[in-house]
Amino acid sequence: MYQWARELFPLCRSLTGEGTRQTLRYLQKMLPGMRLVEVPSGTRAFDWEVPPEWNIRGGTIADAQGRVLVDFADHNLHVVGYSEPVDRWVSREELERHLYSLESQPDAIPYVTSFYERRWGFCLTHRQREALGEGPFHVVIDSTLQPGSLTYGELLIEGESRREVLLSTYVCHPSMANNEISGPVVTAALARWLLSERRQLSYRIVFLPETIGSIVYLSRHAEEMRRRTIAGFVVTCVGDERTYSYLPSRRGDTLADRVARHVLKHHTGHYDAYSFLDRGSDERQYGAVGIDLPVALMMRSKFHTYPEYHTSLDDLSMISAKGLEGAYQAHRRALEVLEHNARWRTTVMCEPQLGRRGLHPTLSTRDGCRRDLRVKAMRNLLAYADGSLDLVGLAEAVELPAWECMPLLTTLEREGLVVRVCEGDGAGEQGREAFGE
Amino acid sequence: MYQWARELFPLCRSLTGEGTRQTLRYLQKMLPGMRLVEVPSGTRAFDWEVPPEWNIRGGTIADAQGRVLVDFADHNLHVVGYSEPVDRWVSREELERHLYSLESQPDAIPYVTSFYERRWGFCLTHRQREALGEGPFHVVIDSTLQPGSLTYGELLIEGESRREVLLSTYVCHPSMANNEISGPVVTAALARWLLSERRQLSYRIVFLPETIGSIVYLSRHAEEMRRRTIAGFVVTCVGDERTYSYLPSRRGDTLADRVARHVLKHHTGHYDAYSFLDRGSDERQYGAVGIDLPVALMMRSKFHTYPEYHTSLDDLSMISAKGLEGAYQAHRRALEVLEHNARWRTTVMCEPQLGRRGLHPTLSTRDGCRRDLRVKAMRNLLAYADGSLDLVGLAEAVELPAWECMPLLTTLEREGLVVRVCEGDGAGEQGREAFGE
Amino acid sequence: MYQWARELFPLCRSLTGEGTRQTLRYLQKMLPGMRLVEVPSGTRAFDWEVPPEWNIRGGTIADAQGRVLVDFADHNLHVVGYSEPVDRWVSREELERHLYSLESQPDAIPYVTSFYERRWGFCLTHRQREALGEGPFHVVIDSTLQPGSLTYGELLIEGESRREVLLSTYVCHPSMANNEISGPVVTAALARWLLSERRQLSYRIVFLPETIGSIVYLSRHAEEMRRRTIAGFVVTCVGDERTYSYLPSRRGDTLADRVARHVLKHHTGHYDAYSFLDRGSDERQYGAVGIDLPVALMMRSKFHTYPEYHTSLDDLSMISAKGLEGAYQAHRRALEVLEHNARWRTTVMCEPQLGRRGLHPTLSTRDGCRRDLRVKAMRNLLAYADGSLDLVGLAEAVELPAWECMPLLTTLEREGLVVRVCEGDGAGEQGREAFGE
Known part of the structure; x- marks a missing residue:
């Protein structure tokens, strides 16, 4: 993943344009079935309109000496x-009105955009700004703002069930690493893993420009997504090693939230829990009133919270193979839990006799059972599998990671001691509706 | 308000009698539409009976020398x-059986009553008692206890809606300031403000003797009040500057409670939260089983909790213009919130484009949006206005005072971005029933 | 109770056999109506089978010198x-494979069993083991493992109502005191108290071998018990003076749980609260999926948590008359609360006039009512008795032990101020179903 990030980092992505298109083509090569969709400038999408396509070949500030x-x-x-x-x-004096720098971070180039109002401007380090001299200056920006199209990538993976999981990441930021190139590469790695075998659930994986991209996508697919989506994740800020962060859906108790909290609790010792008030990426659209998709975020250092955020300091040294891998594993575990998120029910009345099945020691000593955590876990799963709890709920009840419960439940299922009540979702009304089941 | 308190302070109020009647007439003069109701002695009211009317012209203890x-x-x-x-x-020796003083507060005259058992007695400072001498003493109380009537004041203000808010205060305590004369004067000021323009809600404002007064009133109006009342407040102990106190309804989650807690949280940094077990005034009747009106209290120093309570030390120096004003503002804010307590719903799918409406900066910089709290607040209101939350709920969700949300919602409403779902009440079953709507 | 414990302590109880039978006959003598039930070896019970009957006359390890x-x-x-x-x-060397001792507790003989796998073995102190010498050794166990029967005791006490309370204790451990002989003797004392007069509720009291005994019993009576049981307690580890412990049902909010927590809170200052994950005795079966009886535990030192547990150190010095008495009183209070667990409703609108009934002082002074806790309690009971709370709920609301509320409610009932709404149970669906009422 780190290698992909290194290759994608230099491209000049934006809401539209060739940098974004090149990024998507790079990803398309490694993800069979992914298609690129072009949406013409001027297309209406809810309260918005696709802006002109922006392309840039160069930009300089030069002094009188050239x-x-x-x-x-x-x-x-x-x-x-x-x-x-x-x-x-x-x-x-005139140039000053077009310059952006950060006095508090004199070596950082800030990231500034003006998507919906015509402007021109330069971002530079504060040190550069102070050394500019008196002028006059020759400013050149060799860009075009013309009718064209917005481009996004979409990969639909069909599984056994029509219920689907959303992975959404964005491809509109120029050379910054944790926010954003970590998002597309971790999402691509997850997509490759999902494609590696037939899955129980279906998956909708989108790579799009932030805000306008998700709004355009929702304007075309929200209906279907509301019927089918049982959980989703916006994959962003998943590259550094500093911490883990959780940002909930507005409701805060969807299946996506429950899975995210369960995974983060067991995957990492501590994580920072934010509020939906701290939202900032496409969860703003997925969680908007009337859209209401069950989407949560599992990040490393959250946008807006780390000093390098939205500056040139968020470079490739900010992220690492280990940081990306940790976030990948967290998301993969979340998807595994969703794949196996059935409701289980014990089939026998009272405790079954595990001893004669070789699942319990036949000698009873004071300290024996307590040491055998596997036996204890199985007894607890049998005690709590009352058909009302999905895998996440059952795992929380017995205080174990869901991924440790899964093989034990398989053992108990083979012995005929537990059954799946249904392919539960835990998403309530919305989820059951989503099944068409 | 402090001036009114000063003028009303000396009157000798009691459950009945001329002191109470004079107090009510004073208030009537400033409150157009307020009527005084006389309830004859002996009238039955639920488990009670209106006692004889008490009037007193004088009372002395003199020694043998006169x-x-x-x-x-x-x-x-x-x-x-x-x-x-x-x-x-x-x-x-005989006199002693009729004397009441406080050894722990030797300069305070305690407040003692015997409304339902014939007695006579004197209250005096402990220092006076110790200096009385040997006797004999000539005791004279020039009072009458005769058939007459109990008097209360009632002001009904009709608004656009039949849903109504109750303000109840009592006028039965002799010269004491925080408890009680602060209550009638703050209530009168609120009534004058309510009368100053046409209101959305209706208001029922009562000035009555504590306990027997509210019982008599409820025995006549409880049915109608149960149908119409969406929230109510007993206004008492609202004159000093020491602290704010909240006393909930028995259920603790009525609209009155939600509004009181919201207002106090944002109106004052800290407030003391009590339990309905700490009740002591007419909320005992409004909250009684079978009456069950949604009534809470926002006080300054709560009855029973401050050392001057129910003694001559609770005099005009205990309260202040500032203390009265603070309580007035808290109640007025509560009434404003109730007036505007609609449920709001965002009208557009996904976030609206605030930029082209001049409600959002068109330049995106890292620190820009975070500084503009007004923009942040509007985006949060749009994100949480899902039609399920009333104004109080919405304000709590976005972590702002309701009175800061109100103008922002008006702006968004003008832009067509939010609508009122209905004139919600948040009072649940009881409230909806109350609407007749 | 301590005397009974002393007499029963030496008997060699096991899942089956004469030691258990003698114990049950001893208890039967003091409990009129208790019957002993024999269940033949090989009888199927859910996933289990009654094992052969085990009897033992002696067992020795001797050396070559005899x-x-x-x-x-x-x-x-x-x-x-x-x-x-x-x-x-x-x-x-061969002997070693049949020896059990505790290196960390060198003077303790551990308790070891092998109920469902044929084995032989000796338990001894670690000091004994170290002093055994080189061998050879003559090992003799004079036991029989033959078709016979499992024995349990059952005492059904019929009350006014068909709703019933379960008390379950076990009689399968050899000479150990806190776990287990404290259980049968406290249960026997409770049974004698229940038999002393006609009760409102019915009682099902069982003395059985742990696990297989409760499974056998449930295989015969679960249907009826599910219909009738409103609460139950497994009585075990009720003899020492160290602490009190609470172990909940799986749901954690059944009537048994609410009563247990209420009793322990007021009966003792502090108690250790465990999770159903810490279960270990017959609550495993009563709380199993599909059985789902509302059964909780009020223990002194909980099994598995004290160092003497399941060793010879858990002897008669571990328990005391005072320890047994404390646990007895806690359970008796729980049963008293269940007997009186009606829902109460105030009959008058607004507060009643307690003064004319002699229940309230007629003189009102500042500190008077606050001192009279009985008056305050009655007023609170009247304020909260809205027909929705059972006795436990009402007692929790007014922050008093239920047993202090009971006589006050009786007084108020005599005055016609409160009525029982129904013989409530607080057990929800299950409980109401249980009534057949």
Whole structure:
């Protein structure tokens, strides 16, 4: 994953344009079945409209001597996203109105965009800004803002059931690592794992520009998604090693939330739990009133909370193979739990006699059973499997990770001691409705 | 308000009698539409009966030399409330059986009453008692206990809706300030504010003697009040500056409770939360089994909890204009919240594009949106306005005072981004029933 | 009770056999109406089968000189429970495979059994084991394992109502005191108290071997018990003075749980609250999926948690008359609460006038009512008795022990101020179903 991140990092992604399209084509190559969808500029989507397509070839600030002081070629954050073309001489005073830097982080180039209002501007480190000189300056932005299209990638994986899980990640940020290139690469790795064998559930995996992309996608698919989705995750900020973060759905108790909290509790010792008030990415749309999809987030360092966020400091040194792997494993475990999230019911009245099945020691000593955690776990699963709890609920009841319960339940099922009541979902009204079952 | 309190303070109020009647007439003058109701002695009211009317002109303890040692003219707490007339010479020993003082507060005259058992008695400071001398004493109480009537004041303000809010305060305590004269004056100020313009809700405002007054009133109006009342407050102990106190309804989760807690949380940093087990005023009747009105209390220093309570030390120095004003504002905010307590619903799918409406910056920088709290608040209101939350619930969800949400919702409503689902009440079964809507 | 414990302590109880039968006959003598039931070996019960009957007359390890090193006559824990007969010479090495001792408690003989797998073995102190010498050894166990029967005792006490309470205790452990002989003697004392007069509820009291006994019993009576049982307690570990412990039902909110927690809170300052995950006795069966009886435990030191548990150190010095009495009183209070667990409703609107009934002081002074806790309690009971709360709920609401509320409610009932709404149970669906009422 780290290698993919390294290769995708330099592309100049934005809401639209060739950088985003190249990123999607790179991912398409490793994900059979993924299709790229082009949505023309001007297309209406709920309260929004697809903006013109933006492409950029270069951008410089030069002084009177022709020395290039700031150059898009050095870092694609140097030009404000969606800058209109410009080519003229400006005074220092006029230039100032088009410059963005961070006094508190003098070596960072900030990330600034103006998607829906025509502007041009440069982002630079505060040190660069202070060293600019008196001017005049020759500013050139070689960009185009023309009718074109917004591009997103969609991979639908059909499983045994029509119930589906959503993975959504975004591909609209230029060269930044934790937010955002970690998201597409972890999502791609999850997609490859999902494609590796036939699954119980169906999966809808989308790579799209943030906000406008998910709004466009929902304007076309919300109905179907509301019927089918039992859980979903926005995959973002999944590359660093600092911490784990959980951001809930608005309701906070959907299957996605329950799975996310269960996985994070057992996958990592401590995680930061946020509120839906702290939302910031496409969960804003998936969780909007009237959309109401059960979508939660399992992140490493959350957007808005780490100092490198939305600056050039969020570079490849911010993320690591280990950081990406940890987030990948957390999501993969969540998907495994969803795949096996049946409701179980004990078939015998009173405790079964595990001893004659070789599942329990036949000698009773004081300290024997307590040491044998596997036996204890099986007895607890039998005691709590009353048909009302799904796998997550059962695992929480017996205070074990769901992935440790799964093989024990399989053993008990083989012995005829437990049965699946139904392929439960735990998502309540919404979930059952989603089944068409 | 403090001036009104000063003028009403000296009157000798009791369950019945001229002191109470004068108090009510004073209030009537400033409250157009308020009517005074006389209920004859002997009238049955649930388990009770209106007692005889008590009036008192004077009361003294004098010694053999004719020196007046204790005089009702000095302080109307000196005579036990509802004392029967007496005029005779008694020994020190006999007098002792009719004296009440507080050894722990030697300068305080305690407040003592005997409403339903014929007695006579004097209350005095412990220092006075110790200085009385050997006797004999000439005790005179020039009072009458005769058939007459109990008097209460009632102000009904009709609004757009038949749903109504109850404000209840009592007028039966002689010269004491926080408990009680603060209650009638704050209630009168609220009534004047309510009368100043046409309101959405109707209001029932009653000034009555505690316990027997509310029981008599409920015996006549409980049916109608149960149908119409969405929330109510007993206004008492609202004059000092020490603290704020909240006393819930028995259920603890009525609209009155939710509004009271919300207002106190944002109106004041800290408040003391009591249990319905700590009740003591007319909430005992409003919250009684079978009456079950949604009534809560927002007090300053709660009855029974401050050392001056029910003594002559609870005088005009105990309360202040600032103390009264704080309580007035808290109640007024509660009424404003009730007036606007609709359920709101976002009208667009996904987030609306606030930028093109001038409600959101068009330039996206890392720290921009986070600084603009107004933008953040609007986005949160849109995200949580799912039609299930009333204004209080919505304000709690977005962690803002309701009175800060109200203008933002008005802005969003004007833009067509939110609508009122119905004039919600949040009071559940009882409330909806109350609407007749 | 301590005297009974002393007499029953030496008997060699097991799942089956004469020791258990003698214990039951001893209890039968003091409990008129108790019957002993014999269940033949081989009888099927759910997933189990009644094992052969085990009887033992002696067991020794002797050395070549004929010196007896370990002797069942010294302590009946010396032979592994259900040991098959043996009589032969063995080497030290072979003997080792049949020895059980505790290195960490060198003076304790551990309690070991092998009910469902044929074995023989000796338990001894670690000091004994270290002093055994080289061998060879002559091992003799004079036992029989033959078709016979499992024996249990059942006492059904019919009350006014068909609703019933279960008391279950076990009689299968050899000479150990807190676990187990405390259980049968406290249960017997409770049964004698229940038999002393006609009761409102019916009682099902069973003395049976742990696990197989309750499974056999449930295989015959579960249907009826599910219909009738409103609450039950497994009586075990009720003899020492160290602490009180509470172990809930799986659901944790049954009437048995609510009563147990209420009693323990008021009966003792602090108690240890466990989870159903910590279960270990017959609550495993009563609370099993499909059985689902509302059964909780009020123990002194809980099984598995004290160092003497399941060793010879759990002897008569571990328990005391005072320890037994404390547990007896806790259970008796629980049964008293269940007997009186009606729902109460106040009959008058608003507060009744307690003064004219002599239940309230007629003189109102500041500190008067607050001192009179009885008056305060009555007023609170009237305020909360809304017909929705059973006695436990009402007592919790007014923050008093149910047994202090009972006489006050009787007084109020005599005055016509409260009525019983129905003989409530608080057990929800299950309980109401149980009434057949």
